[in-house]
């Protein structure tokens with residue numbers, strides 16, 4: 222069955238997932254802007270992908286969500302610091318049966334969206350992919366399965382979750398509906414909150430981070446604090462969550478870097494507030510001490526001012 226999807230924020234994630242869904246014949250409307258919008262309108266979307274290249278000669282793209290109207294799903298593909306403005310433009314896309322799927326790294330995007338459209342309209346999600354815009358109208362997918370893990374807010378198995386899961390799988394993507402989507406989001410957050418700030422401060426790739434016992438200890442200490450914050454917000458992570466995240470660090474490419482350090486190093490806006498910033502904020506809100514993350518946050522914030 223064809224689904225109607227608005228991709229709000231057609232960058233690495235939105236462009237790749239939206240592109241695959243459109244290629245499979247779904248009704249995908251891209252909400253974009255600037256040169257990327259002009260290129261998509263003029264010559265469509267090109268995707269260079271480790272899972273197979275493809276080109277969509279024509280795509281539906283606009284900068285005005287009102288032109289799209291109500292959809293079945295909104296795939297929210299903007300960066301965390303762009304969320305507020307993007308959420309404000311959701312109005313005309315969301316009807317009584319619309320589901321807004323969050324893909325942002327971090328744990329706060331679902332609530333930010335729910336504050337405006339209501340919890341029942343949100344499917345909290347997380348993506349695993351390495352994809353980026355390689356110029357206007359051009360997406361490059363260089364790694365990761367292209368996996369979306371998502372569910373209803375209360376983890377109920379619903380018809381709309383199943384319909385989206387099927388559409389994604391039939392489009393060549395990987396879709397996972399976990400038993401508890403909050404455990405999935407917070408498990409990923411263990412990596413984001415710890416690796417991101419430490420890698421930025423050390424200005425080092427994964428190969429260096431994991432090679433020094435002291436760095437590993439620092440990352441583990443940061444993760445243990447995040448685990449406590451998760452617990453204080455009602456999310457109990459599995460006993461092996463920290464070990465698994467350390468094993469994930471060990472599996473990453475030697476020369477790989479976090480998106481946080483790449484953004485900060487190139488002087489771009491970053492997702493620091495949604496990563497280590499969120500650990501500190503949620504720690505304070507729940508009365509959970511986060512001394513390691515407090516230091517990481519202060520030092521990384523200072524680095525953002527210095528670039």
Ligand SMILES: NC(=O)C1=CN([C@@H]2O[C@H](COP(=O)(O)OP(=O)(O)OC[C@H]3O[C@@H](n4cnc5c(N)ncnc54)[C@H](OP(=O)(O)O)[C@@H]3O)[C@@H](O)[C@H]2O)C=CC1
Pocket residue numbers: 229230231232233234235252253254255257298299300301303306307310324325326348349350351352353354480492
């Ligand atoms: N890319 C990846 O491989 C992964 C990304 N993620 C997460 O997914 C989220 C999205 O990241 P990513 O795809 O890399 O981000 P990108 O910067 O590649 O894409 C975001 C796109 O949204 C556009 N945009 C922002 N606000 C609006 C708006 N109001 N209306 C229309 N377009 C808008 C941006 O345009 P402009 O450039 O003009 O601002 C940009 O094209 C992030 O939270 C990221 O951490 C998670 C895992 C992997």
Ligand SMILES: CC(C)(CO)C(=O)C(=O)O
Pocket residue numbers: 326412413416417478479480481
């Ligand atoms: C989990 C992590 C930190 C791996 O690089 C990531 O997703 C990112 O860099 O954006």
